[in-house]
Amino acid sequence: MKPVEISLKDKVALITGAAGGLGGAIARMFGAAGARVFLHDLFEDKLKDIAGAMQAEGIEAGYKASDITASGAPQALVDAAIGKMGRIDIVVNSAGINRPQKSEDVTEKNWDDIMNINLRAMFFVSQAAGKHMIERGGGGKIINLSSQAGAVALPLRAAYCSSKGGVNQLTRTLALEWAKHRIVVNAVAPTFVETPFTAQMFQDEEFKKYVLASIPLGRMVTSEEIANAALFLASDLANMITGHILAVDGGWTIQ
Numbered sequence: 001m002k003p004v005e006i007s008l009k010d011k012v013a014l015i016t017g018a019a020g021g022l023g024g025a026i027a028r029m030f031g032a033a034g035a036r037v038f039l040h041d042l043f044e045d046k047l048k049d050i051a052g053a054m055q056a057e058g059i060e061a062g063y064k065a066s067d068i069t070a071s072g073a074p075q076a077l078v079d080a081a082i083g084k085m086g087r088i089d090i091v092v093n094s095a096g097i098n099r100p101q102k103s104e105d106v107t108e109k110n111w112d113d114i115m116n117i118n119l120r121a122m123f124f125v126s127q128a129a130g131k132h133m134i135e136r137g138g139g140g141k142i143i144n145l146s147s148q149a150g151a152v153a154l155p156l157r158a159a160y161c162s163s164k165g166g167v168n169q170l171t172r173t174l175a176l177e178w179a180k181h182r183i184v185v186n187a188v189a190p191t192f193v194e195t196p197f198t199a200q201m202f203q204d205e206e207f208k209k210y211v212l213a214s215i216p217l218g219r220m221v222t223s224e225e226i227a228n229a230a231l232f233l234a235s236d237l238a239n240m241i242t243g244h245i246l247a248v249d250g251g252w253t254i255q
């Protein structure tokens with residue numbers, strides 16, 4: 001038997017939120033596994049630095065900056081990725097925000113911003129990439145960043161939990177519709193990870209204590225551990241897995 005290896009050799013992966021903690025870790029992991037990566041985020045200078053560092057390690061990396069919620073931005077992103085890399089085999093939707101707030105105080109703007117980035121943009125990036133994958137006829141893989149908040153309630157996160165519940169149902173629905181095109185659609189659902197996303201909330205010691213006490217395995221998850229799960233789902237090892245929400249949560253949601 002040949003040694004087992006997880007390889008994304010020559011696969012083209014489009015990764016949103018690539019300047020963030022998890023998107024960045026996934027981009028580096030995919031690049032190390034042989035993928036050619038196309039990075040997206042809000043800020044051009046950050047993407048340039050990240051892509052430059054990857055290129056210095058021999059990884060082919062392109063990038064485009066835009067606000068993914070802007071009208072037409074998802075299609076423009078997919079067009080740019082195809083223009084630079086020739087095709088898209090894998091999409092990782094990692095752009096996301098959270099604005100913890102008491103439900104009594106949530107404004108219409110905060111609700112809309114969270115839904116627009118976490119769910120609406122995820123759909124339209126998937127739609128644009130999905131149309132390309134269907135047209136090419138070679139199948140594809142879409143991996144959505146969900147959260148344990150899609151399965152359990154968390155305080156101060158009415159919009160966030162709602163958006164991630166939506167991400168789980170979006171994942172299952174696209175998986176069902178696009179199975180006939182051999183496009184598999186899955187999600188990774190992390191517990192709390194220490195990234196810029198959570199840095200501010202963990203300044204609250206009480207909150208940090210509550211988080212650690214809620215994870216049976218007793219620690220937060222690392223960005224690399226989330227990237228491991230994304231790598232598995234992106235690889236040929238997971239070809240028959242679709243519509244699955246892969247919890248990487250140290251057991252939070254089994255309680």
Ligand SMILES: NC(=O)c1ccc[n+]([C@@H]2O[C@H](COP(=O)([O-])OP(=O)(O)OC[C@H]3O[C@@H](n4cnc5c(N)ncnc54)[C@H](O)[C@@H]3O)[C@@H](O)[C@H]2O)c1
Binds near residue numbers: 017019147194
């Ligand atoms: N870090 C965690 O603890 C955690 C836990 C569960 C789920 N998640 C999910 O994982 C994903 C990535 O989280 P992260 O920890 O890497 O967060 P992060 O804040 O480090 O990265 C998110 C990235 O999304 C980008 N982004 C935000 N709005 C955008 C917009 N309008 N257009 C383009 N890009 C935009 C940001 O610039 C940022 O670089 C999110 O969907 C988040 O909900 C994170």
